Amino acid sequence: MNAKTLFAKIWDEHHIRQDADGTTLIYIDRHLVHEVTSAQAFEGLRLNRRRVRAPEATFAVPDHNVPTKNLANGILDPISRLQVETLENNCREFGIRIFGMGDPRQGVVHVMAPEQGLILPGLTVVCGDSHTATHGALGALAFGIGTSEVEHVLATQTLTQKCPKTMRITLNNTLGPGVTAKDMVLYLIGQIGTAGATGHVIEFAGEAIRTLSMEGRMTVCNMAIEAGARAGMVAVDDHTIDYLANRPFAPRGKDWVDAVIQWRHYVSDPDAVFDREIKFDAAAIEPQISWGTSPEMMAPISGQVPDPRLVDDPVRRQSMEKALAYMGLKPGTPMTEIPIDKIFIGSCTNGRIEDLRAAAQVVKDRQVADTIKLAMVVPGSGLVKRQAEEEGLDQIFIQAGFEWREPGCSMCLAMNDDVLLAGERCASTSNRNFEGRQGAGGRTHLASPATVAAAAIHGHFIDVRGL
């Protein structure tokens, strides 16, 4: 009866009070802030003459609007520049720490924060950004919020929430060679759909998760939101603790010893009951590629673009037809025959060192195909960039014909200068293939770093397992 899920342990521990209808006030341990979703929240505080309750629990970083080249020129677009400056000014006014532009640690918030040891097991973590789910990889409860809630957290260090449902996705066996965490999560979304986990917090479990690195777990949790989940999480194990050791903001000395003892407790009890359970065989997963305009429109590399005429449900058929028209694809086209114009390697999904290593391994001693108009690598943070340069990965990319850029969100959502033009087709390691996401009229195919790197070399998708 006392058996608890990982989620329930963290939720119960953060409970401050509850209303009769189940609305719960929970305490927030860490709050991450970026420039796009925070200005109106700070403005709200000023208008209501409120202060930030716990400035030391909030950390800010500009990432969405930052340029990825010619940094010395600053941000040229005046509207983008104003947004970043507004963040800097707000942090100064309210006493919040910021990893500003020019700080070597600056980067995509979801890459930078774990790297700094800001995210610890058992914490509640929020950010005005849906990919906050990433941080659940460390055994934390991390979820995205809107700007009104950003303001609420700044003012009160709490949120009012309804308790979500729980779901466990167990991935038995291990991934085959050449198949990565990204393929695994793309496959899951293809199976359960973009609303498959709505209202639920997913715990990812099973041998294929236990054998993943922390980077890989972050990739999986990152995209939990693309399955509609409130959050994704992974139980604490040795990987988690090894990852945290000696991170700048992780506890030290006696605090570290005490913390590790407590962290071991952030796992689901063996008899814990989940509202839903799903199991998959990880060994059966192939490299995945999206063909449509929703992350559930997914095919294995050996597959082909599906035919809407074979689908009975009229709403689904219609969205497939719209997606294929937008993507300029014909049913029956093998995934390996889709020609690519641009290549994007980066984002909070796949901008970590391990992702760059996987891509570099494919690219090494090869050349980007002539038909590719632009191939770019955007490291997830300044420290990822530095590490990659120490390992010589930048030279591998540059010699192959890639552009080696400065860290930021870049062409994941194209708020800076890195955009797709209408009709251009991009192989991308990011997380969303929505219409216009990477530029109005641009066409996005989501895939793993290795698959995207191979597409750069061949000019079309190819099965990395055969390389």
Add this chain to the structure above:
Amino acid sequence: MEPFKVINAIVAPLDRANVDTDAIIPKQFLKSIQRAGFGPNLFDEWRYLDRGEPGQPSSGRPINPDFVLNQPRFQGARILLTRDNFGCGSSREHAPWALLDYGFRVIIAPSFADIFFNNCFKNGILPVVLDGKTVAELFQETLATPGYRLTVDLEAMRITTPDGRSLEFQVDPFRKHCLLHGLDDIGLTLEHEEAISQYEMKRRREKPWVFIPEAGDRLGFNV
């Protein structure tokens, strides 16, 4: 926030599933540091034939006559009827801001994405979940009847159709209360200041490693 009581208004049918927040308000408009003014760029890529830029006046832009909100019969709509999983993707609250600024106060769908659903309530928009069959019927009636209007009564949690049918819906009591009275929930939470402080003290005692006040300074951090 404007209190929500009863809305009687024209219904606009947006016949798509999985409408994401990138489509509701494209990213170039997220650069604004204001809460207002997003209405002219709601569904920008579907509504106009050119690419919209922030700060550009919307009058004079070529409109897409096929897009539902551009059709004369749906002008002045305050109720949006749509399909499953509306508001998925990015957490941007600019999406409800844009819907509200355009004039929508009610969105009816078989299901919503979580963060969007939550964000609606913070901005005086009522998201109503009705089952897929009822939504399909409302689509048919809206399309078949020019000037089709619905009455949405939050207090009674009831929608009334022109032919007098009643459709019941559910809203959490707390959210309903806030919406009905236009309450700022930060103010409500601050009434529990005592409980928050006590919790904080207990947490500091039990898990001191959660709190990292000096860590930044140790690293030569500049606030």
